[in-house]
Amino acid sequence: MTNPTTTVGNGAAAEATDVTEATAAPRHHLLDLDDLSSSEITELLDSAEGMLEITGRGVRKTPALRGKTIITMFFENSTRTRVSFEQAGKILGADVINVTASASSVSKGESLLNTVKTLQAMQIDALVVRHPHSGAPYFISNHTDAAVVNAGDGTHAHPTQSLLDLFTVRNHIDDMTGKKIAIVGDVLYSRVARSNIIAFQKMGAEVTVSCPNTLIPDEWQLGSVLDESTGFGGLKLAKNVDEAVDSADVVMALRIQQERQDAGHLPSLREYSDRWGINSKRMALANDRALLMHPGPMNEGVEISSEVAHGAQSVVEEQVRNGVAVRMAVLYALCAPGKSTRIGNSDEGPRGISVKERTEIETVPPTKRGSGKS
Amino acid sequence: MIDPAQGIDRIADVLISNGKIVDIVDASSGATYDDHEVIDASCKIVAPGFVDLHTHLRDPGQEWKETIVTGTKAAAHGGFTTISAMPNTDPVQDSAAVVDDVMRRAAADGVVRVLPIGAISVGQKGNQLAPMGELADSGVIGFSDDGNPVADANLMRQALSYSVELGLPIINHAEDKKIGAGGVMSAGAVATRLGLAGVPSEAETTMVVRDLQLADLTKARLHVPHISTIGSLVALRSAKERGVDVTAEVTPHHLTLNDEWVFGLHGEVPSTVGSEAYDTNTKVNPPLRSRADVEAVIEALSDGLIDIIATDHAPHAATDKVCTYNEAALGINVLETAFSSVFGLVDTGKLSVVRLIESLTAGPAAILRKDLGSLKKGFSADVVIIDPGSKWVVDPTQFESKSVNSPLAGVELAGRVVQTIYQGETVFEVSENVNVGVGQ
Numbered sequence: 001m002t003n004p005t006t007t008v009g010n011g012a013a014a015e016a017t018d019v020t021e022a023t024a025a026p027r028h029h030l031l032d033l034d035d036l037s038s039s040e041i042t043e044l045l046d047s048a049e050g051m052l053e054i055t056g057r058g059v060r061k062t063p064a065l066r067g068k069t070i071i072t073m074f075f076e077n078s079t080r081t082r083v084s085f086e087q088a089g090k091i092l093g094a095d096v097i098n099v100t101a102s103a104s105s106v107s108k109g110e111s112l113l114n115t116v117k118t119l120q121a122m123q124i125d126a127l128v129v130r131h132p133h134s135g136a137p138y139f140i141s142n143h144t145d146a147a148v149v150n151a152g153d154g155t156h157a158h159p160t161q162s163l164l165d166l167f168t169v170r171n172h173i174d175d176m177t178g179k180k181i182a183i184v185g186d187v188l189y190s191r192v193a194r195s196n197i198i199a200f201q202k203m204g205a206e207v208t209v210s211c212p213n214t215l216i217p218d219e220w221q222l223g224s225v226l227d228e229s230t231g232f233g234g235l236k237l238a239k240n241v242d243e244a245v246d247s248a249d250v251v252m253a254l255r256i257q258q259e260r261q262d263a264g265h266l267p268s269l270r271e272y273s274d275r276w277g278i279n280s281k282r283m284a285l286a287n288d289r290a291l292l293m294h295p296g297p298m299n300e301g302v303e304i305s306s307e308v309a310h311g312a313q314s315v316v317e318e319q320v321r322n323g324v325a326v327r328m329a330v331l332y333a334l335c336a337p338g339k340s341t342r343i344g345n346s347d348e349g350p351r352g353i354s355v356k357e358r359t360e361i362e363t364v365p366p367t368k369r370g371s372g373k374s
Numbered sequence: 375m376i377d378p379a380q381g382i383d384r385i386a387d388v389l390i391s392n393g394k395i396v397d398i399v400d401a402s403s404g405a406t407y408d409d410h411e412v413i414d415a416s417c418k419i420v421a422p423g424f425v426d427l428h429t430h431l432r433d434p435g436q437e438w439k440e441t442i443v444t445g446t447k448a449a450a451h452g453g454f455t456t457i458s459a460m461p462n463t464d465p466v467q468d469s470a471a472v473v474d475d476v477m478r479r480a481a482a483d484g485v486v487r488v489l490p491i492g493a494i495s496v497g498q499k500g501n502q503l504a505p506m507g508e509l510a511d512s513g514v515i516g517f518s519d520d521g522n523p524v525a526d527a528n529l530m531r532q533a534l535s536y537s538v539e540l541g542l543p544i545i546n547h548a549e550d551k552k553i554g555a556g557g558v559m560s561a562g563a564v565a566t567r568l569g570l571a572g573v574p575s576e577a578e579t580t581m582v583v584r585d586l587q588l589a590d591l592t593k594a595r596l597h598v599p600h601i602s603t604i605g606s607l608v609a610l611r612s613a614k615e616r617g618v619d620v621t622a623e624v625t626p627h628h629l630t631l632n633d634e635w636v637f638g639l640h641g642e643v644p645s646t647v648g649s650e651a652y653d654t655n656t657k658v659n660p661p662l663r664s665r666a667d668v669e670a671v672i673e674a675l676s677d678g679l680i681d682i683i684a685t686d687h688a689p690h691a692a693t694d695k696v697c698t699y700n701e702a703a704l705g706i707n708v709l710e711t712a713f714s715s716v717f718g719l720v721d722t723g724k725l726s727v728v729r730l731i732e733s734l735t736a737g738p739a740a741i742l743r744k745d746l747g748s749l750k751k752g753f754s755a756d757v758v759i760i761d762p763g764s765k766w767v768v769d770p771t772q773f774e775s776k777s778v779n780s781p782l783a784g785v786e787l788a789g790r791v792v793q794t795i796y797q798g799e800t801v802f803e804v805s806e807n808v809n810v811g812v813g814q
Contacts, residue, residue: 035646115698133698134569135652142649154700156569173753194569217566230569 004207029141029148030330032157033195038202044329045167051332052325054091058104065094068335071119072128073099074151075136080296080320081151081161085128088327094125094335112136113143120319125335158191162199165328168319169250172291177204181285182244184276185254185303188215188265193254194296197232208236211249214265237359240332243274248286252293253278253304266286269302279305283313291315298358375420379739379748388420393798398749405641413793414758421484423455423756423794424713425738425747427516427601427623428684430705431488433458434475435464440689441775445709446484447774448687450802451733453708453791455756456746457687461498462520462770462778468493468504470512477513485801487756488679488792489742494519494533494544495720500526503533510540515742516597518545521659521704523581525551530585534594541596541611543741544589548581548606549660558700558774560661561634564643566638568651570699575667578660579605586613591717597741598622600686602660611679618769621741623684624671626712627781629719633662635781636699654695654702656783658688675733676725683730685712689777692716707779708798711768713760715782717789727762755798774802 002314034042054062058112070089074082082098101115119127126147127139130358134154141148152158166176173179173342181200187193187209200207212234216237219230223239226232238244245251266272285294291305300306375386382398385403389396399405433442440448449457459476461467467476473490480488492509496502498519506517517537524530524546534544554573559565561572583599588611589596598610599624613620634643634656639652642683656662672750675679688705689806695702713734719725739747746754765788794802 028648031649087661090395112698131698133700136698138647138649138652138697154569155571164384193568216559217563219566231477315444371422 007193013098017143019322024097028334029137031137031141031148031150031160033159033199033202036202038204039164039198042168044163044178044333047329047333048167048322048325050165051088051328054151054328055321055324060091061093063093064090065125065335065337067325068094068125068337069097069123069126070094070126070128070147070331070335071099071223072095072151073101073115073119074132075101075128075129076131076152078152080323081130082265084320085151085160085327085331086151088324088331089126091324092332093329094331112139116140116143120146130223140148149330149334152191154191155189155194156191157195158295159195159199160323160327160330161192161232162195162345164194164319164323165252165331166199166203167297167322168293168315168327169291171318171322172315173249176200176205178248179205179249180207181207181250181252182245182248182276183209183254184239184241185209185211185252186256186260187211187214187254188237189257190254194232195253197235201232201234204287205250206236208238208240208244208248210241212272213264215260233236239247240284241282243276245282246286249277250291250293251286252295253298254273254295255297255299256303269299273302275304276302277305277359278308280307280311283308283311293319296320375748376731377422377749379422379736380750382749383728388749388757390757390795390798392538393755395749395753395755397751399536401470406489407440415793417761417763418792419727419731419760419762421654421758421760421792422452422747422749422753423758423796424458424734425708425742426454426457426685426687426734427597427682428625429457429687429709430462430474430520430689431459431476432689433463433479434472438693439694440479441544443483443485443489444774444776445687445689446480446488447802448709449486450779451774451798452685452712452795453758453794453802454486454685454709454712454773455754455758455794455796456738457519457709457792458489458491458515459645460520461493461518462522463478466493466498466511467491467514468496469484469496471515473509473512485791486796487746487754489513489515489794491515491545492517494524494546498522498681498752501608503529503536506533506540510542510651510737514542515744516543518525518544518599519547521559523547523548523549523551527584531588531592534588534592534596535607535628536753538594541595541743543595544579545597545599546585547599547659547690548578548585548601550577550581553577555581555601557634557661558657560663562664564632564633564636568647568699569710570652575603575605575663579609582606583609584618586610586618589613590616590618594619595622599684600628600660601661601674601680602628602671602800603667605675605706607670607679610674614679617709621681621781622679623682624675624680624685624686626683626708627658627662627669627706628660628671629675629683630715631781632665632668634665635662640785641677650717652699653781654697654699655779655783657695657699657702657704658686658706659704664721672719672724676729678729681733682741683712683716683733684738685709687712687775689775690779692779705779706781707770707773707775707777708751710773710775711780711782711787713791714787716768718763718787721788755795757795758791759795761792761794762788762794764788
């Protein structure tokens with residue numbers, strides 16, 4: 001662990017690292033959202049607006065990251081997240097190499113270390129990692145100069161999912177201050193829940209969760225509000241799902257896994273569906289214009305009824321579409337040539353993609369418009 | 375000179391001859407020792423060599439992590455002159471043949487005394503009792519399946535009952551592996567923030583309660599290793615009060631480190647999780663517990679509820695620790711930091727130095743029922759010299775141990791072991807300390 005690393009937006013520490021290692025390769029990562037300020041998050045989301053426009057073009061290609069190499073390294077099955085990152089990198093002109101590995105074939109840490117060092121030796125610019133073990137991207141970031149992007153680590157964090165969720169909500173709700181976000185589902189095992197609690201709270205929203213008592217940490221109590229010592233200060237733990245959904249502006253259902261039933265956390269998925277499933281009756285308790293979200297893949301009929309999953313309030317497909325734009329913004333901020341590799345460091349000013357830069361991107365590619373749907 | 379077994383805490387000289395303690399002479403006697411080699415230990419603490427009831431030597435079977443040679447050298451470096459070899463070797467110390475091999479090689483190659491611990495069950499598998507009589511005859515000082523708790527309550531009952539005739543303690547790692555299965559650290563706010571699966575304290579407490587009841591039933595000797603939870607202490611106090619024949623140990627790390635060390639900042643709690651987090655050198659079983667648990671075990675050691683300190687020295691190769699937290703092996707390299715790390719509690723007034731030394735000498739010797747852990751006339755000349763004022767920064771690369779898995783790397787400690795004497799011979803001496811010279 002010889003390489004002291006800096007995470008995205010890690011203000012003072014990033015400054016110090018840059019001063020002493022000005023000529024070193026970028027060491028900036030997106031490991032979680034806990035060290036990003038709301039303004040830094042806003043800059044990223046602003047950048048994603050421009051990226052979303054690019055993804056809607058007939059010819060979806062810019063040279064912004066031409067000559068850059070991005071590796072996606074997934075130690076867990078994933079379709080949407082991996083493809084989303086791959087597409088994001090390719091639209092930006094980067095070479096994207098997908099490495100699929102099972103954590104069991106790379107079961108010993110030395111092998112994970114060796115894998116990372118091998119990739120490092122190949123001069124890569126970014127490493128997008130999903131791993132079943134919490135903290136794996138942090139470990140990797142200590143052993144590579146490439147920018148590490150956490151694409152989901154164990155039960156810890158999934159920062160790009162949270163960014164795309166924020167982005168999706170922002171497109172419907174201008175100001176999240178004081179808005180009620182209800183997260184319903186497996187909080188104990190959900191990295192999406194944890195990152196989203198942090199993300200929405202940072203943007204000023206009030207987050208309430210609801211789930212069976214067996215699926216929250218032992219030190220949490222249903223019917224209470226967490227204090228700062230928990231690391232999730234202000235989080236409300238509803239007594240039941242109706243209380244959580246009541247007057248909510250956003251209702252987010254999380255995927256419930258069969259293995260929770262097998263491990264004894266739940267009597268049955270049937271009972272879960274009955275007591276915590278989001279259906280039209282429960283959505284009726286929320287605000288009239290409340291958004292319904294789900295990070296996917298959905299177990300329709302279990303945590304979310306088909307009726308509401310595909311209903312007027314559902315933004316599930318928007319979430320997927322926005323995922324590409326948000327990941328473009330992240331990769332651009334971390335890998336774009338000649339830029340500070342820092343996202344939104346407050347000392348340096350916002351480093352998300354600016355309007356001017358977006359214009360440059362738009363003008364550089366050979367735009368042969370008209371052939372596409374746009 | 376501090377020798378709790380004799381109630382000695384005063385300035386005195388220790389006379390050693392032919393590997394034995396010959397006499398203790400008050401400094402005021404004006405005696406001179408022209409015909410002796412003289413070790414000037416003025417301004418130092420002279421104490422009996424430490425005795426450890428819980429050491430992993432990894433030999434035979436995992437010699438890349440530690441050997442009898444490196445493990446005993448590490449012990450000497452830490453002031454220990456007697457250590458107890460846990461049976462989780464490969465092959466397991468579940469027969470006289472393996473125990474004899476370890477004892478023979480320890481006598482030949484080790485620089486301090488090694489006492490073996492035999493397995494409770496064949497192969498430490500928890501199914502069938504090991505030949506405990508045969509093991510006792512070959513010299514084991516107790517029985518343990520080490521990291522494998524005896525899950526079957528009836529087998530535990532039988533092991534305790536069978537041990538009564540042998541007079542040796544059953545040392546059961548108390549952990550219900552089903553509670554918090556898959557957990558890699560102590561449950562609580564730190565685990566939740568890091569997204570690491572947590573093991574609740576009750577995984578230990580429930581089995582301690584069970585074992586205490588079974589010890590009461592069988593009237594056997596029970597020794598609870600590495601006790602670490604408030605609940606276990608409540609149960610222990612109650613059992614001792616009603617006369618259960620039980621002793622308990624606590625490790626240096628459970629006395630000095632809490633779960634906040636997993637953040638990788640030497641116990642500081644960061645506002646954001648940094649890349650130094652998930653410090654795999656903090657992964658140990660029982661896991662580092664909460665602040666409240668740490669305060670409770672310190673108090674229990676101080677008041678004597680916990681009988682002794684034992685290291686649970688568990689060396690692991692770098693490949694076992696340079697990995698994700700889930701993958702990392704369980705265990706901390708303790709022998710060479712044990713005394714100094716706990717000496718910090720003396721500095722802060724939470725523990726007396728006499729009680730600290732007692733818990734490393736007279737305490738474990740009493741459990742062993744052997745003539746060790748004291749500077750009484752006729753005892754083996756096992757002596758440690760400590761410089762209470764000397765500060766040092768832990769650098770695991772300087773360890774005598776073959777492994778470097780210490781979460782204390784870079785931490786400054788006080789109370790340094792400067793010389794260790796085993797059977798009258800110096801087996802460790804700090805090289806750079808000019809204050810310790812050998813006269814004549």
